Amino acid sequence: MGKKIQLYLLLILFSINIYGNEISNMRFGTDRVVFDIDSKEKINPLINYDEQNNLLFIEFENMQKNKNLENKKINGNYITKIEFFSMENITDLFVSLRPNIKYDTLILKNPTRFVIKFEKERKKKKIVIDAGHGGKDPGAIGYRKIHEKDLVLKFAKKLKTKLKNKYDILLTRDTDKFITLKNRSKIANDFGADLFISLHMNANRDKTASGTEVFYYSRKSSNYAKKIAKFENSVNEKYGIKEDYTELIVNDIFYHINQEKSMKLASSIEERIVNSTKFRKRGILGANFAVLRGSQAPAVLIELAFISNKSDAKKVSTEWYQNKMIDSIEKAINESFN
Template identity: 30%
Template structure:
């Protein structure tokens, strides 16, 4: 080991699970991977980074948490895009497990950086009992970067420069959390 902190990044969905799909066919799993690769690049040299999936493969929620737990990660960040039947729904929100003070701190830092970088409405930090938050033994957060169901935000998510910007924002939040 290098003595550097270990971050596990979870590009949500993959394989048979595309996640949300926009009206034009943009798939969440591809956006999530692109953003995670941008985080990976931004943290290079500062932290060790593991991805829960390397490509478009099926990885269960249990496997994602187990990988992070076995690696003894210092934090876990799951990246997603939101969707709603209300096509006007907009913004960024981040989730942590109820009662996890460290998870909440991580979520707050990620949320602040994303909102500051993407200029999207701040939907806040919320708690949830999502499997990847519930089953991980380290501070964990799940970010919903933007809404694929909103045509304005879909166009943003289609843009590789915006994906890079989101990745760098998440890397800054992780870096702040880890004291890098």
């Protein structure tokens, strides 16, 4: 046979599609594209994704496309364009995704279908965990000289471990170092926090005082809440630090939105901790805490227990109680983002 004839034969073979495999149709669902495929063989496309250009590339071997299938521009939630390239017995498919879209592919049988499913990629929420006090500032000193700064750092690290798979976590400090109150909220704002959690231990001259209370930021507060805020705010005064919060103060709209969210979270944390530990329920309170004042995100300050109270101090130093409290905080946080 002459070379010319061989070539003609090849061309004829391709044009009648001897493989018989064909992408026959393309259909659109709300979150997917379905390609109907006429094929007697198992299909095994090569799939690649170009992250730079959000371009999904799929290559089918031994596959033609029906001539009625055309490139398509789409103004969808997930994709913008589908293009076909057929060469000899290979068909390539280019799907242009919008940014931050995840995809998944499925091969369904009887009849054969190739499905691409899309989903919006959920960015991890950012949480800043603030272990109160630190360095030259021990915070409250309780039963058997427990230092508030040491115990809350332990809680902060435990909470980070608990949350880090699901959230982006930043600790304002992970060592025994001094940070001013304003810088704590600045760290949270610079990180772009969605939530700010400040951990503290309470103390009182009255050694019978015990239990858990959770605070949110409020310009108005009760006398009792003022007293607690005064102690936690005293760091600056004690160490001669003057801080101007004007640049951090959030406007009234954010103040109200954040306050509502913060109150809900505070209440959920309080309920859950009290239920799981049987600590005394002291409730939630609004107060003008310097450390919460500058936060652009919802923020709560948890006074986990009274380290001046023998029973609270002993319990809160054990792993069992610590884990119960951490679990409670985690559940409340998860709930607040749902």
